Amino acid sequence: MPLALLLRGVWGWRRGLAIAALVLWAAGAAVVLAMPRAHVAQAVVAPAETTSFAVSSLLSPSPFAPGGLLDTRPTGNFAIYLGAMRSPEAAVLLARETALPAWIEARRRDGLGGLARALLGDRPADADDVLAWLERNLSVTQSLASVTWTLELAHADPALALDMLRRLHGFAEAKVRADLAEQAARRVAALERRLIRESDIFLRNSLYELLAQQQRAGLVVAADEAVAARLVSAPMVEARPSLPNRSLLLALLALAVPLAVLTLGASLLLLRHDPVAMVSAAAPPTRRDPVLSRSAPERPPVLPPVPGE
Numbered sequence: 001m002p003l004a005l006l007l008r009g010v011w012g013w014r015r016g017l018a019i020a021a022l023v024l025w026a027a028g029a030a031v032v033l034a035m036p037r038a039h040v041a042q043a044v045v046a047p048a049e050t051t052s053f054a055v056s057s058l059l060s061p062s063p064f065a066p067g068g069l070l071d072t073r074p075t076g077n078f079a080i081y082l083g084a085m086r087s088p089e090a091a092v093l094l095a096r097e098t099a100l101p102a103w104i105e106a107r108r109r110d111g112l113g114g115l116a117r118a119l120l121g122d123r124p125a126d127a128d129d130v131l132a133w134l135e136r137n138l139s140v141t142q143s144l145a146s147v148t149w150t151l152e153l154a155h156a157d158p159a160l161a162l163d164m165l166r167r168l169h170g171f172a173e174a175k176v177r178a179d180l181a182e183q184a185a186r187r188v189a190a191l192e193r194r195l196i197r198e199s200d201i202f203l204r205n206s207l208y209e210l211l212a213q214q215q216r217a218g219l220v221v222a223a224d225e226a227v228a229a230r231l232v233s234a235p236m237v238e239a240r241p242s243l244p245n246r247s248l249l250l251a252l253l254a255l256a257v258p259l260a261v262l263t264l265g266a267s268l269l270l271l272r273h274d275p276v277a278m279v280s281a282a283a284p285p286t287r288r289d290p291v292l293s294r295s296a297p298e299r300p301p302v303l304p305p306v307p308g309e
Helices: 003-012 014-034 055-059 076-085 088-097 100-108 111-120 127-137 158-197 201-223 246-272 275-282
Strands: 039-047 138-142 149-155 229-237
Touching: 003 014, 003 246, 014 246, 039 076, 039 158, 076 088, 076 138, 076 158, 088 100, 088 127, 088 158, 100 127, 100 158, 127 138, 127 149, 149 158, 158 201, 158 229
Parallel strands: none
Antiparallel strands: 039 149, 039 229, 138 149
């Protein structure tokens, strides 16, 4: 189909396409306005390894991983801290100490899905459901201008969102601290057992140096408040819900719906186009030669010869 003919056909359908775009935008806007909104609890943290008097700098001479300056991935204790926030242990903590499982069960009972679960027999929310919810709603974003990281947790209840974010931060920090303290304690115990059996004075001096290092590590872990992450901004929750962003979604619908309707209309015109009929209608009528168009005169019938003539 030529472009001019396609544009002419789309222009002829302009009213129908406008009405279809308006109806689709209204349906999308109704869905956006009916979606439940959530409050975002936010905290800004920084890796403890980036400070000059960090625990990692006291425990080892080179706390940074050999990835180079271009490697922006979290390393060291801070990487363990971020991983612990989405771990199954964190989900068990939230399921045990917060009202998140009850909220998940109440949300399951709403709508057609709740009716189907009631007919088929629903199970109570467990730690696996909490873990799935945590993986969807907890976001960790690295700042492009500094070494800080932003932790965000979205929930419909602002008090519950703030409480869960505080608990997750405390749990992840405590896990890193407990792991370091346990490691230092195991090494101290192993070195003390070896010192009891060792009789060589030179080896005993080396073991005493190692023992002093591990005792210092245990002392530093027990004394410092921030082992993995330092709080740049304490956990806070917004007063007004911000998710989903209704104004942005409505603006995107206003751009996407007319384009989609226009594309569908053009596709329908292309499907309904018949090139054979178009060529037949556009071809001029052929002129016939009057000489060739005249019919030949009829010849008289030839009779068979009569026998005996």
